[in-house]
Amino acid sequence: MTNPIIQATIEFLKAFWAPLLCGVAIVAVLPLIVGYIVLVERKLMADMQARLGPMRVGPHGLLQPIADAVKLLIKEDIIPDNADKLVFWLAPVLSVGAALLSLAGLAIGPAFQIAQDINIGILFVVGVSALGIFGIVLGGWASNSHYSLMGALRSSAQLVSYETAAGMALVSALLFTGTLNIKSIVEAQSNEGIWFVMLAPVAFFTYLVASIAETNRAPFDLPEAESELVAGYMTEFSGFRWSLYFLAEYANMIVVASVATTLFLGGWLRPFSKVHELPGFHLLNLLDFVPVLLMVAIGVYCLQRTPKQPTRVQQMFMFAVAGLCFVLGLVLLVPVVVPIAKPFYAGIHGGFWFILKVSLYIYFFMWLRFTIPRYRFDQLMRLGWHFLIPLSIVNVLLVGVALIAGSYFHLQGWGLLLVTTPAAIITLIVAFLILAIEKEHGAPQDQSAASDFYAG
């Protein structure tokens, strides 16, 4: 007979192998993903600013993230003399830990979820990702530097203010589903045949703004405003500690983008996903070939660029990237064409659509960052407390009323638009009203009210 301990281990692995594997994969792969998100951001920034961006390491700077990671790892680790050593050590770990943990609750496809079927899914994700703020506050405090402390203060005040608006926005989307379970939320959108962004556009907008503020991105990047506070709470951190904060920030971006995708943009669902289940040929089902075409297009482009690379290594690298794209295209093609592979359709294509939506959401973040100047702190607080929070509360009420009306008239799916659109329009009117009142009172020039915002 086998050892009971081994047996228990096997039992344990049987139940938990998939989450464990996913967990390890995420912890191992996430830094790489974040590295490439940073590269994409730099390339986008360069494109918008009429320059080239990183071009030195690898073809078109494709290996830049790896070079950066190596540089950060071998950099000298400096802890300031007056810093609180333990907290200084703990803070970035806390930050990155919270960000990674909240990733566990997310579902990339119907099958890809680490913490499977938590019935409070969204609450878990939002709650745990908000814990990351402790890392920022403690880091700013432990550094024992003016700039860091200011950054930490700003960050905490900002998170408290905007988490409320974001929560309210989430509530108005959750009203449609009646569940917090992430899988059920997406399934609800599948059943309704309409994404919640159509039903609750104001909530989506509120969440969009609030999530930018929560992740400390421009135009709300006051905690790390480089022209005011050097790097805010990260000022005294260097090398790998700093990169942990960086990792946490980008992981948080992925988290908020995923939450928005799940709640508002139909998660892993294809546009017009309901058509897929209908029998017979349907024109909209050609959408299934879009992922394949996209991959092939990228592959062809890479092949075209291959001969233009200056060195042989770079040519081979480009060739490999092209090959990878073709393989991915093939993988995406098989479930559509081959009848036996049909069961894998939801998993593979779901992953593609989910990642595409998350990328678009993050792209929007970046786009804003390069276009818009930064808010001043009191303006930021005023936007949060005087505009977003009232707006989101009104929105929740109106969406609730719309839902009651909808159930009274037995409206389903697209029909719900009949009641939610008036609700959205009324919310918009309220929004303009709030803005008008703001304008009438005018910006408080004496700024005497500004310091009170910390009380919030």
Next chain:
Amino acid sequence: MGPQHPSTHGVLRVKLKLDGERVISSECIIGYLHRGVEKIAENRTYQQFAPYVDRMDYVAAVSSGLGYCEAVEKLLVVEAPPRARVIRTILTELQRIASHLLWLGTHALDIGALTPLFYCFREREEILKIFEKYCGARLTTHAFRIGGLQYEAYDTFEKDVERFCKDFESRIVEYEDLLTQNRIWIGRTKGVGILTAADAIAFGVTGPVLRASGVKWDIRKAAAYAAYDQYKFEIPVGTTGDTYDRYLVRNAAIASDLPPSHRKYSRRTNHGESRKGTEAATGRGLSCDRSAQGRNRLLRCERRHRHAVSRAHPAAFLHQFASVRPHGARTPGC
């Protein structure tokens, strides 16, 4: 805060008293930029000191050079020839645009807009290229000599400047699109740092800051120097004197610099002086050769002080005085 701080554009130490995000009081500690230029000037001849002037404001070297040269010329009762004055005006106006562009880019960067900086530097680069072609230097140009110019304008000078002006007109629209109507930008700048006209005059403020406060005073018109009296241009004026007005005035200044420039060239080409003659006499003064090793500059022939004060000039003897200034003139301890 400071002397080195996150938005250092020149070191300045500010003692701040904060209550949360609010600045309750501040005390500026100046002097970090003092380089003792005046002391250096005491021990140099007029010509020797000219390059130092470029270093006083290295983002507007041509302008400060012009100021210095004109001042010395006034002392010597010398006047630069008309053609030299026109070229001086063109170069100075280009420098003004470049300097304003640098200001706009960094100002936007401080408020958190990243992109305008690169757009501004893109255009500034074009101006610096013209400077480089003209005299070989980009920042500390030392473009003018007392009594004239360092070099005759190079062959394609007119064409380069005209092309720049044409491109630039459409580029200004880009900055306006990004900033002028932006809600956040207006929120950050409107009603901030108001300087009333009376205060501005009392503090002796000049230039765009004074004009933003609503005082219609432009030294280019009030006491026209170089060849400014030959051109017509608008003086943009602000109303409230806040940061937003200063931004608008500077932007308008950039834009209004263009039309007179256009006129300048046409005027210059029609000018009675024979270009052909100059070129036949001396050939090209300088050319840039950007070879693979970097930028090699080839001086094909000696510098031509064609327009500089000739030795036969009534004031020429002053030069000799200046160059053989006795050692006794030195201040002790230097």
